[in-house]
Amino acid sequence: MKRVTIEKLDNLGRGIAYVDEKICFIPACLPKEVVDIELTSVHKNYLEGKVVNIVKTSEKRIKELCPYFNECGGCSFLNLTYLDSLNIKKEIYEDLLKKNKLAVNLEIVSNINDFNYRNKVSLKIENSLVGYYQSKTNNLVAINECLVANKEINRFIKKIYLLNLTKALVTIRCNYLNELLIVINTKEKCNCDIAKLTKEFKIAGIIFNDKCIYQNNYFYEKVNDLLFKVSYNSFFQINPYITSKLFEYLKQFITKDDVVADLYSGVGTLSIVAAKKARRVYSLEINKNAVLDGLENSRLNKVDNITxxxxxxxQTILNIKEKVNTIIIDPPRSGLDKKTMNSILNIKPQKIIYISCNPQTLIRDLLILKEFYTFDAIKLLDMFSYSYHIESLCVLNLK
Ligand SMILES: C[S@@+](CC[C@H](N)C(=O)[O-])C[C@H]1O[C@@H](n2cnc3c(N)ncnc32)[C@H](O)[C@@H]1O
Structure with missing residues (x-):
C-alpha cells in the first residue's frame, strides 16, 4: 500500500499522483486528496492504482448518489456537485490547452437536466442480468437503473427480462415522444414477449440482429422545431437539450450567402440548421442509412438546398465543385485525418465551425489550423454530464 497526494485529474477523469517518481493514475479521487492506494497494474512508463482508504478528503467531495459509481465504467464525477463537475472539466481542458501552449477562453454551456439526460444506452445482458462492463474488463456490473439515462429507458431496463435473453447486447433509444427503439444483437433465438412489451411501452421498433421484427427500424426525433428521421444504426446526439443549444449556437454563424460543407453530417442535423439560412449546403457522411435519413429529413424540414x-x-470532399466559404466539422473521436485536413487547407474557407467530442484531437487539429486561422474561444457543451467526456465547439476565422 502507498500513501499519495492527488495533484490533479487527467483527461480521463483519473487522479494523478507520483509513486517513487513514477506517474500513477487513480480513478475516483479528487485533487488535493491524500489517499492510500494499491497498485492495480505496473507499466514501463506509468502505474495504475485504486483507492483503498481516503486519508484526507477534498472539501468538494459529496456522497455519490449512484450505487454503481466507480464500478460500471460510466460517470467519473458523481462524487462532485454538478457545478464542481463542470469546474473540474474546465480545469482539465485548461490543462490540455496550457500543455499545448494555446491561449483560448473557455465558456461552459451547462446541461439543464444533469440527470436522466441520455436518450440512448447500450447494455450487456449476461446470464439474464443486465448492466455495463466495468472499465477495461468484461466483468458485468448488473444495474437496476442508470442515473444519467432517460427515465423511460430506466423503466424499460426494469422490464428488460421481457426480451427473454440470456446473453446479448441491447441498445435502447428514446425520442421526444418517449417512444423506444430497441436494437438487439445476440446469438440466441428471438423469444421477445412483444405483446407484453407493447402493452407497457410505446415501441417505435425492435431490430433483432439487423432485422426489423416489430414496426420500424427507425424513429423520429425532434429538436427545437426540426424533425429528424433516425435509423437504428444512424448517429444522433445523445443529449437533446445540449443539441438544441448547439443548433442555436451554430445558426448565429451562418448567413444567407454562405456555401457550407458539413463534414460528418450524420442524419443531416447541422446541414438542415445551416440550410435554413445558407445559399447551399454540401452534406458528407459515410453511413448509407444516415444519408438516406438526411434526404428524408431535408424533405421533412422543407429545405431543398442540400446536396x-x-x-x-x-474522398467526397473532392466532389464539391463550388467555392465553399464555411465548413462545419463534427468528426468521430479520432478527429480529422491527414487527407481531410489537407483538403480543408486547400479550400481555405472563411469560417470553420469545429465541433468535437474529443478535446485531444480537437487541440491536435487546432495546432495545425492555427497557422491560417484565428480563434479565441472554445465552448464546452456539457453533453455528457458527470462523465469525463467533453463536447466542445470552436469557431475559426481565416487570417
Ligand atoms: C459525431 S457524429 C456527427 C453527426 C452529426 N453532425 C450530428 O450532429 O448528428 C460523426 C458522424 O461521422 C460519420 N463518419 C465517421 N467517419 C466518417 C468518414 N470517414 N467520412 C464520412 N463520415 C464519417 C459517422 O457515421 C457519424 O454519423
Missing part, C-alpha cells in the same frame, strides 16, 4: 455525398469525407 448529399455518401462516402468517406476524405
Amino acid at each position: 448529399f455525398f455518401k462516402g468517406n469525407v476524405n
